[in-house]
Amino acid sequence: MGIQISRLYRRFGTFVALDDVSLTIGDGEFVAVLGPSGSGKTSLLRILAGLDQPDAGSVQRDGHDLLALDARRRGVGLVFQHYALFPHMTVAQNVAFGLRVRPWRLRPKAAVIKASVETLLRKVELDALADRYPAQLSGGQRQRVALARALAIEPRLLLLDEPFGALDAQVRVNLRGWLREFHRSLGITTLFVTHDQDEALEMADRVVVMNRGRIEQIGTPQQIYRQPATPFVSRFIARGQALSGQVQDRHLHLLGQAWSLDGFDTEDAHEMTVHVQPEDIQLAPRYGDGVKAQVIGLRHVAGTVRAHLRVEHRDEPLEAEWNERDWTRHGGAAGDVVDVHFQALTVFGTDREGHVRQRVTIHPPHAGVSVAVGPWRRVEV
Amino acid sequence: MAAIAAVVSIGRPSRSTRVARLMLVGGAISVLIGLLVLPLLTIFAQALSQGVAFYVDAIGQPDTLAAVRLTLTVAAIAVPLNLIFGLAAAWSMTHFQFRGKALLSALIDLPFSVSPVVAGMMLILIYGKDGWLGAWLEAHGVQVIFALPGLVLATVFVTLPFVARELIPLMQAQGSEQEEAALTLGANGWQIFFRVTLPRVRWALLYGVLLCNARAMGEFGAVYVVSGHLRGITNTLPLQVDQLYQENFTAAFAAASLLASLTVLTLGIKRFLEWRQSGASDRH
Numbered sequence: 001m002g003i004q005i006s007r008l009y010r011r012f013g014t015f016v017a018l019d020d021v022s023l024t025i026g027d028g029e030f031v032a033v034l035g036p037s038g039s040g041k042t043s044l045l046r047i048l049a050g051l052d053q054p055d056a057g058s059v060q061r062d063g064h065d066l067l068a069l070d071a072r073r074r075g076v077g078l079v080f081q082h083y084a085l086f087p088h089m090t091v092a093q094n095v096a097f098g099l100r101v102r103p104w105r106l107r108p109k110a111a112v113i114k115a116s117v118e119t120l121l122r123k124v125e126l127d128a129l130a131d132r133y134p135a136q137l138s139g140g141q142r143q144r145v146a147l148a149r150a151l152a153i154e155p156r157l158l159l160l161d162e163p164f165g166a167l168d169a170q171v172r173v174n175l176r177g178w179l180r181e182f183h184r185s186l187g188i189t190t191l192f193v194t195h196d197q198d199e200a201l202e203m204a205d206r207v208v209v210m211n212r213g214r215i216e217q218i219g220t221p222q223q224i225y226r227q228p229a230t231p232f233v234s235r236f237i238a239r240g241q242a243l244s245g246q247v248q249d250r251h252l253h254l255l256g257q258a259w260s261l262d263g264f265d266t267e268d269a270h271e272m273t274v275h276v277q278p279e280d281i282q283l284a285p286r287y288g289d290g291v292k293a294q295v296i297g298l299r300h301v302a303g304t305v306r307a308h309l310r311v312e313h314r315d316e317p318l319e320a321e322w323n324e325r326d327w328t329r330h331g332g333a334a335g336d337v338v339d340v341h342f343q344a345l346t347v348f349g350t351d352r353e354g355h356v357r358q359r360v361t362i363h364p365p366h367a368g369v370s371v372a373v374g375p376w377r378r379v380e381v
Numbered sequence: 382m383a384a385i386a387a388v389v390s391i392g393r394p395s396r397s398t399r400v401a402r403l404m405l406v407g408g409a410i411s412v413l414i415g416l417l418v419l420p421l422l423t424i425f426a427q428a429l430s431q432g433v434a435f436y437v438d439a440i441g442q443p444d445t446l447a448a449v450r451l452t453l454t455v456a457a458i459a460v461p462l463n464l465i466f467g468l469a470a471a472w473s474m475t476h477f478q479f480r481g482k483a484l485l486s487a488l489i490d491l492p493f494s495v496s497p498v499v500a501g502m503m504l505i506l507i508y509g510k511d512g513w514l515g516a517w518l519e520a521h522g523v524q525v526i527f528a529l530p531g532l533v534l535a536t537v538f539v540t541l542p543f544v545a546r547e548l549i550p551l552m553q554a555q556g557s558e559q560e561e562a563a564l565t566l567g568a569n570g571w572q573i574f575f576r577v578t579l580p581r582v583r584w585a586l587l588y589g590v591l592l593c594n595a596r597a598m599g600e601f602g603a604v605y606v607v608s609g610h611l612r613g614i615t616n617t618l619p620l621q622v623d624q625l626y627q628e629n630f631t632a633a634f635a636a637a638s639l640l641a642s643l644t645v646l647t648l649g650i651k652r653f654l655e656w657r658q659s660g661a662s663d664r665h
Binding site: 049050051071072073074076077078080082084085086087088097098101102149150152153 | 558559561562563564565566567568569572576577580581
């Protein structure tokens with residue numbers, strides 16, 4: 001059953017925060033909503049939490065209208081980006097809050113509240129800090145207090161707003177794995193919002209990519225990364241970089257190479273966009289074979305080399321990502337002109353309204369021999 | 382330039398910044414002594430100039446005691462009213478978006494910019510015998526002007542901004558995330574207010590109330606217009622001081638010393654609160 005979100009609209013003045021958003025979340029699923037700021041992801045979260053109402057659309061949980069319940073009675077746990085802990089209460093009092101404010105008929109006895117607070121704090125590994133105040137905790141600890149506080153009301157849906165947004169990089173990476181495991185042990189349906197691709201792709205069962213209030217793509221992390229549905233997703237998630245070329249005789253002519261456009265209806269496309277990912281730009285095994293590119297900048301990042309390449313007909317440098325060993329073996333330096341191969345290109349065909357109608361991944365000409373290593377002959381047309 | 386350097390320099394000051402600092406601090410202290418401390422001491426010195434017995438006797442006059450009682454009564458009504466108004470205004474200004482918000486903000490400040498005498502005149506124009514509501518009020522046997530209700534109205538008007546102006550910047554800075562968190566945790570409106578909002582603004586609120594109280598007890602201009610100066614009946618303490626001043630110099634200062642003591646007491650409590658507050662924020 002789970003949560004069915006259908007056709008949500010929300011606008012603030014002229015700003016469209018949500019534009020026809022539909023999404024189904026399965027029971028116990030861990031879903032990431034990924035998008036740049038202003039993409040509408042937080043609006044979606046606030047509507048699900050009951051802090052805002054959509055202009056149109058519906059949200060159902062197990063067939064019941066969720067929007068009809070006000071925030072107090074929704075049973076939705078929300079963890080704020082900046083935690084919103086109550087500074088004048090201790091950790092234990094913060095966690096107990098949701099139980100203590102219940103109407104007296106539903107309120108557990110003090111001893112029961114105390115016991116469940118202790119259980120929760122043990123779960124988030126903060127039982128030793130129960131009597132501290134939020135200001136005495138580190139960012140990661142506050143995060144876990146906020147989580148325990150939201151879980152105390154035994155929510156059926158857990159919402160996390162940029163759960164790691166306010167943390168140091170190191171703490172962030174550690175907490176990712178922890179939260180993933182934590183979710184697995186609880187099994188609560190969880191939706192989290194983030195603008196960090198790595199975070200979404202690493203943690204979530206499914207990723208929802210949003211842009212300007214619309215859902216661009218819903219899929220597993222692999223699908224999102226390998227088969228981006230729109231140029232936006234390609235750019236935002238897979239670091240796709242636009243290339244310009246010409247279409248002639250069902251072939252794409254690009255940087256002196258002709259790529260076959262099999263399976264792509266060029267007549268149907270109002271506009272075509274060609275993207276290449278950094279890891280698909282590889283060094284050619286042999287000199288003089290491939291596309292000439294000048295290395296104008298190099299950055300070494302954790303075993304990989306990120307190179308900025310200047311190629312013909314493109315003002316902005318292209319980014320390529322190489323294995324550090326390959327680059328060392330190649331023995332180049334910044335400023336060199338190298339030969340590179342494009343191993344795959346993604347072509348999008350959009351209609352007049354800008355909606356993507358077709359999408360293919362094309363491989364280099366004469367790639368039949370060996371896609372992964374080359375070498376490929378240049379095809380002159 | 383030296384003054385600016387003195388303000389920004391941290392660590393070991395150079396000779397010129399040391400001179401500038403001495404001059405600035407010395408200047409500030411001498412202004413404070415000349416304008417605040419000396420006059421305050423003079424009040425007490427003058428009040429006691431004819432001996433303690435005279436002082437006690439002057440304060441013990443029925444009219445003066447009645448004035449003290451009236452002042453406390455007016456403050457006891459006006460301050461809670463402004464407490465409620467200030468909280469409501471600050472809450473609505475910081476938690477809701479509505480038409481006329483800028484206007485409300487300007488209106489809250491109005492009493493700061495209107496002369497108290499004018500405020501008193503306005504009340505007479507509305508509630509006085511020949512005022513808009515005067516006939517109706519008289520027909521129903523309610524006397525506002527030259528009576529306690531008028532004094533309260535004048536005081537409320539003059540002290541209106543104190544609580545709201547203390548709370549609004551603080552509540553704005555705090556935002557409403559914690560209230561929203563409390564809401565999603567199942568708290569109702571009263572629970573959110575008493576358990577989340579109020580504890581967070583309690584020191585600012587107390588501070589605002591203290592300032593409001595100090596002004597309410599010391600208010601002269603607006604109250605002067607609506608009071609009617611009936612000794613022992615509608616004279617508040619500041620008005621009583623004013624009247625005594627024209628008859629019995631020392632007795633006037635004895636009454637004035639009472640007012641001044643209230644001020645000093647308020648300052649003391651305020652100082653204590655600030656100390657508590659900084660202690661509290663260190664602890665938390």
